[in-house]
Amino acid sequence: MPLVSAYSPGKLGLSFELYPPRDTAGMDDLFANLTELIQFRPSFVTCTYGAGGSTRDKTLDIAARVRREFGLPVAAHLTCVGATPSDLRAYLDDAAARGIEGIVALRGDPPKGEAAFRATDGGFRHADELVRFIRSEHPGFSVVVAGYPEKHLEAPDFETDLDHLKRKVDAGADFVISQLFYRNDDFFRFRDRCAATGIRVPIVPGILPVTSLKQIKRISAMCGATLPDEFLTRLEFQAGDPKGQFDVGVYFATRQVEGLVEAGCPGIHFYVLNKSQATATIMRALTLFPRDE
Ligand SMILES: Cc1cc2nc3c(=O)[nH]c(=O)nc-3n(C[C@H](O)[C@H](O)[C@H](O)COP(=O)(O)OP(=O)(O)OC[C@H]3O[C@@H](n4cnc5c(N)ncnc54)[C@H](O)[C@@H]3O)c2cc1C
Numbered sequence: 001m002p003l004v005s006a007y008s009p010g011k012l013g014l015s016f017e018l019y020p021p022r023d024t025a026g027m028d029d030l031f032a033n034l035t036e037l038i039q040f041r042p043s044f045v046t047c048t049y050g051a052g053g054s055t056r057d058k059t060l061d062i063a064a065r066v067r068r069e070f071g072l073p074v075a076a077h078l079t080c081v082g083a084t085p086s087d088l089r090a091y092l093d094d095a096a097a098r099g100i101e102g103i104v105a106l107r108g109d110p111p112k113g114e115a116a117f118r119a120t121d122g123g124f125r126h127a128d129e130l131v132r133f134i135r136s137e138h139p140g141f142s143v144v145v146a147g148y149p150e151k152h153l154e155a156p157d158f159e160t161d162l163d164h165l166k167r168k169v170d171a172g173a174d175f176v177i178s179q180l181f182y183r184n185d186d187f188f189r190f191r192d193r194c195a196a197t198g199i200r201v202p203i204v205p206g207i208l209p210v211t212s213l214k215q216i217k218r219i220s221a222m223c224g225a226t227l228p229d230e231f232l233t234r235l236e237f238q239a240g241d242p243k244g245q246f247d248v249g250v251y252f253a254t255r256q257v258e259g260l261v262e263a264g265c266p267g268i269h270f271y272v273l274n275k276s277q278a279t280a281t282i283m284r285a286l287t288l289f290p291r292d293e
Helices: 003-007 024-040 056-070 085-097 127-137 158-170 184-197 213-223 229-237 242-262 277-285
Strands: 013-018 044-047 074-079 102-106 142-147 175-180 203-207 267-271
Touching (some): 003 013, 013 024, 013 203, 024 277, 044 056, 056 074, 056 085, 127 142, 127 158, 158 175, 158 184, 175 267, 184 203, 203 242, 213 229, 229 242, 242 267
Parallel strands (some): 013 044, 044 074, 102 142, 142 175, 175 203, 203 267
8 A cells, every 4th residue: 555545535644753773772662662652553654764874774674674563564764865876776676675665755964064965976966856766766665755844944945945845746756744843834834835836745744742952952953943932931941850841842742733633634744753652642642543442
């Protein structure tokens, strides 16, 4: 089944994003946490691809293991950083041989210490080229691309960024998962502008539940997500209390998800960061998704 079927009419797609941990202990934690999250019946799980291809094998190993142990459809992320077309082809062949259903096709960020992204010789400059490549090499993959409710940091303006997103969709992407954001209105404006630009595929909001003030300041500085003043004030009020910050974050994300689903979003993609506690607490508080008893 193509991954986009998670968003068929009458369905609410739920997906979880994992990342490859550094060591065996992290891997054990990841699978223990995923075991807890499985009760919420995700439609699929994705696994990120480390900077510069550093996690190439681990990404595919984790995706294949999730598929094998939980019987869930999976998507492996892939970036163009430092990769030649033959590197990309080898990854895609490997993913297909392991039965992985989808690829989250990304350009990737410039390596640490480099200001701008540089393609390898014969490599790709933007994600739309990677999408086209995947479509021609392995038409059977589901293909997912990234979208930016507050525009990508490098884009000169919102409209230009949307035109680039449309190129990725026209190149064959099945749906879009958004960058994390904390103001639902940003997402709604993005979704409406996508529709006006002629983007007809599902646009799925990506949610990162905040679990600490320090973490969110770092992440939002990295990707440009704006934190609403009210949210920051509530978090800062809990500055000396990690549990208080966790509770505020979970409360905020629960309300955010409710607002998104009520406004007709086709599903929710959680950046679970390999931890189950925040996502599971949010999911328990929601009555919107089916779950195992
Ligand atoms: C859901 C999601 C998952 C992610 N997973 C990972 C991951 O696993 N590993 C990782 O390293 N990073 C990941 N990222 C981060 C991502 O790699 C960065 O945001 C990166 O800077 C841009 O990748 P992209 O695929 O959006 O690039 P692109 O779509 O290529 O866009 C990059 C910039 O170029 C512009 N642009 C796009 N196409 C064109 C074109 N044809 N001509 C001119 N300009 C163009 C865009 O407007 C934008 O400013 C993820 C992001 C999201 C939202």
